[in-house]
Amino acid sequence: MSSIIKVDTIQLADGTAGTIENLGLATGALSHRNLIINGACQIAQRGTVTGMTNGSYHGGPDRFYPYINGAGTWSQSQAADAPDGFAYSCKLQCTATGTLTNYIGQRYIIESNDCVALNESDTFTVSFWVKSNKTGTYTCEPYDASSGGSQSVSKQFTINSADTWEKKTITYNKNPHDYPAGTGQALVLHWWLSAVSTWKDTEPTGDWQDFDSGFRAYGITNDFADSTSNYFSITGVQVEAGSVATPFEHRSYAEELARCQRYYIRRSATTTLDYPGDCHGWASTGGTQQFITRFDTVMRAAPSFSSSGNFRLQSGTHDSGWSSTISAANTSNIATRLVMSDATFSGTNNDAGVLQAQSAGNYIAFDAEM
Amino acid sequence: MNEMTITNAQYYAEDGANISIQATIDGVQLSVPLVQGNRHYDEIMRQVDAGTLTIQEADSE
Numbered sequence: 001m002s003s004i005i006k007v008d009t010i011q012l013a014d015g016t017a018g019t020i021e022n023l024g025l026a027t028g029a030l031s032h033r034n035l036i037i038n039g040a041c042q043i044a045q046r047g048t049v050t051g052m053t054n055g056s057y058h059g060g061p062d063r064f065y066p067y068i069n070g071a072g073t074w075s076q077s078q079a080a081d082a083p084d085g086f087a088y089s090c091k092l093q094c095t096a097t098g099t100l101t102n103y104i105g106q107r108y109i110i111e112s113n114d115c116v117a118l119n120e121s122d123t124f125t126v127s128f129w130v131k132s133n134k135t136g137t138y139t140c141e142p143y144d145a146s147s148g149g150s151q152s153v154s155k156q157f158t159i160n161s162a163d164t165w166e167k168k169t170i171t172y173n174k175n176p177h178d179y180p181a182g183t184g185q186a187l188v189l190h191w192w193l194s195a196v197s198t199w200k201d202t203e204p205t206g207d208w209q210d211f212d213s214g215f216r217a218y219g220i221t222n223d224f225a226d227s228t229s230n231y232f233s234i235t236g237v238q239v240e241a242g243s244v245a246t247p248f249e250h251r252s253y254a255e256e257l258a259r260c261q262r263y264y265i266r267r268s269a270t271t272t273l274d275y276p277g278d279c280h281g282w283a284s285t286g287g288t289q290q291f292i293t294r295f296d297t298v299m300r301a302a303p304s305f306s307s308s309g310n311f312r313l314q315s316g317t318h319d320s321g322w323s324s325t326i327s328a329a330n331t332s333n334i335a336t337r338l339v340m341s342d343a344t345f346s347g348t349n350n351d352a353g354v355l356q357a358q359s360a361g362n363y364i365a366f367d368a369e370m
Numbered sequence: 371m372n373e374m375t376i377t378n379a380q381y382y383a384e385d386g387a388n389i390s391i392q393a394t395i396d397g398v399q400l401s402v403p404l405v406q407g408n409r410h411y412d413e414i415m416r417q418v419d420a421g422t423l424t425i426q427e428a429d430s431e
Contacts, residue, residue: 055374055375055396056374056396057396183407184407300407301405301407301408301409302403302405302407302408303403303408304395304400304401304402304403304408304410304411305400305401306398306399306400306401326401327382327390327392327401328390328401328403329382329384329389329390329401330389331390331401331403331405336403367400367410368408369409370409
């Protein structure tokens with residue numbers, strides 16, 4: 001049986017007349033219109049990062065990448081504090097005060113491949129939920145890395161009430177050039193919290209303009225380095241084509257995890273003598289053990305490798321000794337070979353085995369962030 | 371905006387050929403592939419070109 005829905009008018013929740021544009025159906029797709037991965041902060045493979053003082057850090061929810069210099073000491077975590085409809089947020093927390101001598105902000109980098117979806121539109125809209133102990137002026141500044149970083153646009157938003165979740169929506173003109181397909185950075189969102197005058201001495205035009213550090217944090221007066229009570233939390237981040245902020249596009253945990261793993265994979269031992277991932281190898285009596293592992297998804301680029309804790313090759317009755325010295329070789333964006341050194345082995349050369357962790361929490365990790 | 375802090379950079383080689391760089395980057399010991407597009411490799415090469423970083427030769431096998 002077929003049916004037809006007929007309506008004379010569309011009315012929005014606030015009682016005003018709606019249009020197809022208001023409903024967000026005129027631009028972009030109904031699903032996968034949000035260019036932000038992990039916008040609801042569901043995935044946090046690294047756990048909390050602490051001691052952030054000077055640099056760009058990953059930690060807390062995947063894909064969020066704060067920048068800090070001369071603004072005290074900070075942590076970033078996945079917080080179980082969120083507005084209705086969300087479970088988590090990304091929380092930047094001051095853990096030691098300092099004298100503000102440079103800046104602090106939150107950041108998200110969108111891959112150029114994903115920004116191609118913006119090319120059909122003249123505008124794009126950023127929406128997010130935000131909460132802080134500090135009311136006042138902030139800026140959200142998309143930076144066009146695909147143009148060599150020569151163009152940027154900065155607009156202000158205001159947090160009106162302390163310690164209260166507020167939704168913010170900002171529409172920007174799209175930079176006139178098209179984003180190219182590619183695996184590099186394209187659109188980089190900066191949420192500026194505090195900055196010294198170098199970063200805020202020039203009023204921005206509100207449109208794309210030649211890059212000048214002075215307009216990026218214009219209007220901000222808060223000093224986030226002055227108290228360990230200071231925090232900035234964000235969630236429900238969405239970037240979409242067009243001038244309308246449609247409702248946040250929730251995606252499944254599994255889908256967001258797979259998307260995050262394009263940029264970072266951490267395989268942790270959950271118990272003593274666990275097997276952290278799909279690492280099959282062979283032994284050498286020379287003390288070098290080799291493992292081949294395939295990544296959970298095709299990564300953005302050939303990743304860097306790191307590990308934490310002791311591992312061994314478990315090979316029947318002839319396990320190797322424990323070692324924390326592991327290097328990666330022959331790495332592509334789909335697989336790598338791990339070479340574990342300084343691990344004694346009393347079996348026979350080329351005995352097969354698997355990588356085994358000594359303790360819960362030991363991990364191997366692959367980093368292909370931008 | 372922030373420059374990575376890179377120390378103890380050294381090539382890792384097998385059969386006489388360099389195949390990765392071992393380095394401490396922002397406090398984390400990393401094994402970095404020799405592939406453009408990897409942000410750590412790109413930054414290592416940028417600092418080498420700028421004359422602020424030297425990569426040590428691989429240990430002899």
